[in-house]
Amino acid sequence: MRVAAIDCGTNSVRLLIADIDGDVLRDVERRMEIVRLGQGVDRTGRLAPEALERTFTAMRGYAELIAKHGATAVRVVATSATRDAENRQEFVDGVRGIFGVEPEVVTGAEEAALSFTGATKGLALTTPYLVVDIGGGSTEFVVGSDRVESALSVDIGCVRLTERHLKDAGDPPSVAALEAVVADIERALDRVTDEVPVERAHTLVGLAGTVTTVAGIALGLETYDPERIHHAIVSAEKVHEVTRRLVSMTHGERSEIPVMHPGRVDVIGAGGLILDRIVRRFAFPQVVVSEHDILDGIAWSVH
Structure with a gap:
């Protein structure tokens, strides 16, 4: 089974496309972009517009790779910065538009x-x-x-x-x-x-x-x-x-x-x-x- 995982953290957004067979996971593609999504969140409580755009730009590239490699299941997980942000719905809407799946803002x-x-x-x-x-x-x-x-x-x-x-x-x-x-x-x-x-x-x-x-x-x-x-x-x-x-x-x-x-x-x-x-x-x-x-x-x- 070929899967795609996206981890959107405070500093970076990362992609793993992998083939999973039983207890074996084999990398197909592993990427990382520093986007600093959490820029200013500790101070303002909000995701900055420029930080969101940097993140969405990286994600659009990831969506192209997922389509190219034919991953059949995609999960997007967002962590600390997005948990803390008042305007996290802007992030959720943007991610859904790019990947066609709802990002999960997971608990700690x-x-x-x-x-x-x-x-x-x-x-x-x-x-x-x-x-x-x-x-x-x-x-x-x-x-x-x-x-x-x-x-x-x-x-x-x-x-x-x-x-x-x-x-x-x-x-x-x-x-x-x-x-x-x-x-x-x-x-x-x-x-x-x-x-x-x-x-x-x-x-x-x-x-x-x-x-x-x-x-x-x-x-x-x-x-x-x-x-x-x-x-x-x-x-x-x-x-x-x-x-x-x-x-x-x-x-x-x-x-x-x-x-x-x-x-x-x-x-x-x-x-x-x-x-x-x-x-x-x-x-x-x-x-x-x-x-x-x-x-x-x-x-x-x-x-």
Whole structure:
């Protein structure tokens, strides 16, 4: 069966066209565009017209690919930025017009479950897992073995924290601004500690662009290589080292990092701090990096 999955997050919109046969998922096409749909949502509570147009432009290209490859089932999932927006109906109407299906603005719990499925299907490490999906507007924490046992979505993400604290904080950002980011992260992790049994987890699995970018830097890659990054193991010390480098660099210096996508240059510092504080707070010795995430979970869900 050939399926198409679209994940519309706060920072990026992604497409996976895949063939699913039993327990095997084979990529036909995997695409990602940085559209910054969540631009200003934390401040205004609304999706900006220019952000919507960037997103719809990327989606029109995806619709052409879906038609070209003949996918028979399509599911569009939208997450944090769209959940938070007063004018999300504009987004819903635009997506329906492009793909002919209703986009699903999923809850944090649904997002967590899809991420868990995508990340852990076929993973054979010591369970339970703590799956952490660091997005643009939110971060999901999921504990489970072969299914979700506990999950929580908290409103810390690389775009949200950058807009809140780092946008006008200097280049590189001031110590005070970085401390404000960390304070927000720690408050969110207090909730995680109270509501999710993280202490049960044996293996930390990290997902999404922040984690894969930090892994690419830690591995010293000269080009972004998903095959090298997928299931790479990055030590806690390396996470701390890379994060320290990122928050002390200028925008120009970060843009020259070989594995850095241009759309992540301004938000990677906040994203790195989220990963760094998770590793510190919960004392994991390492993070297992997954290139498979909510997008794969969406694909499995329409099978």
